[in-house]
Amino acid sequence: MSDNETPDDDIPLGKLPLDQWHRANGARMVPFAGYEMPIQYAGEHGGIVAEHTWTRENAGLFDVSHMGQLLLSGEGLDAAVEAILPIDLSTLKLGRQRYSLLLDEDGGVLDDLMVSRWPGHLHFVVNGAVKYDDIGYLREHLPDEITLHHMDDHALLALQGPKAVDALARHTTGEYALTDLTFMHFGRFEIAGHNATIARAGYTGEDGFEISIAADAATEIADLLCAEPEVNPIGLGARDSLRLEAGLPLYGHDLSSEISPIEAGLIFGINKRRRTEGGFMGATRICREIAEGTARKCVGLTLGGRMPAREGADVYAGDSRVGTVTSGGFSPTLGAPIAMAYVDSEHAANGTALECEVRKKRLPATVSPMPFVPHNYFRGN
């Protein structure tokens, strides 16, 4: 028996603030994004499917401290950031968070990120695997007046699932109630006397929160939350299957510098004013693609049978190869294999019958709308 996944390079791996906590909680640690990270936990509620289902029904605690938290400030900040990102900061009010894209000059995706308007600052959350590249790119293109601070003394925890709000609300105090936050809003709170910036957002398709705290408070807060009956720790394995069901792209797989956000179906990341005005990295290509369309598109695929099609599997329409799977696996919620793929645009309509080739076998696949499992975000009563 052998694992088909190739191990990472021999770069020394970093340790996250919760490293010991993960091990004490029975985590199996694997290399990911330059760190040793928990792929799954042992015990009654452990294992990818159990952790996945637990998060969909209760609340799961994810350590996402590998991600980069960047704090930007300085004179002319909004204009400087708009010269890079395709975001409209004039409509990003204090306390709001928005999805955006870091693009190269040709419109390829260098990263996807969350941008939040903090008082006097913009806060970015970027992917762990590319955070140092992002910092270099931003420093190169931002004017000297802009300060970019990497908050590497902070941890980031995500509490996700329909019962996340119940568990977290028991431990938060602040100017207003945690329950006043709606999807893509954030606020300042205290948890057990520690300052916490909490955004109502996440990467599972469920209601939930991302909690930014000082690294030295992470263990205490993780223990506090996992002592709640609704909460179990969840590893990277379930994080991947949850985000795939939610139709959310994973950088380095469904997004890369070889892919434009329009091909990826992320036009909402190019804010409306910017589509006409341009003036951001890659604008020439992006604006052309918005007007003319793209030759290939990201689609969801549902597969017949139980055999998953993994990343790299070819997609066929009859005898013609029309695309490639970029993420694929088995959906615990649907009990069936699902995938994201880039296919030629003429084969991208929902309901189109295609095939995926896995180990020389053709598996029936149908182009399906994403998310595969409906989002359950809290947008207010």
Place this chain on the structure above:
Amino acid sequence: MPRYFTDEHEWIDVEGDSATVGITDYAQEQLGDIVFVELPDVGAMLDKGGDAAVVESVKAASDVYSPITGEVTEANGSLEDEPALVNSSPEEDGWFFRMTVGDKAEFEGLMDDKAYKAFVDNL
């Protein structure tokens, strides 16, 4: 009935000229939740150390190799409907396939129960 183990975490039970093959408890534990098993066709000729089956977990696909050379005589049909048998009963009900024993000398390089346990303890 002797049982042998490979360093790729397959087990093989030998009964005269026939053998039953599966993956070990250690292997299923490492793979996690198994969602699909691709078994060899009856009549397929397998080489010692060659590809025999594929196990798909939620996360990844893993190859299973044949511990010896021989012909497949039966595949475990229960795994089609219930691949999770490999997790719940890897070394009994979750067997993969049966095969003929071509050359008994091929068992010589395999581990017995005790040697395999020591091998796993050192991983």
